[in-house]
Amino acid sequence: MDILTFGLWEVVGTPIEAMQGEKKSITITYSKEDKVEAINEAVVAKKESVKDEKKQE
Numbered sequence: 001m002d003i004l005t006f007g008l009w010e011v012v013g014t015p016i017e018a019m020q021g022e023k024k025s026i027t028i029t030y031s032k033e034d035k036v037e038a039i040n041e042a043v044v045a046k047k048e049s050v051k052d053e054k055k056q057e
Helices: 006-019 050-056
Strands: 023-030 037-044
Touching: none
Parallel strands: none
Antiparallel strands: 023 037
């Protein structure tokens, strides 16, 4: 891609590609003695953009 765009894709594409990662939520449960009892991880669903919502209609 760099050869075809003369490296311009790196300027635009790197921030776009960096935003594509998954967001995660981590919940840590502690006991009364302040010891870790459980660690739960969940992937947070992305909100659909307005463009995606219009495509579905």
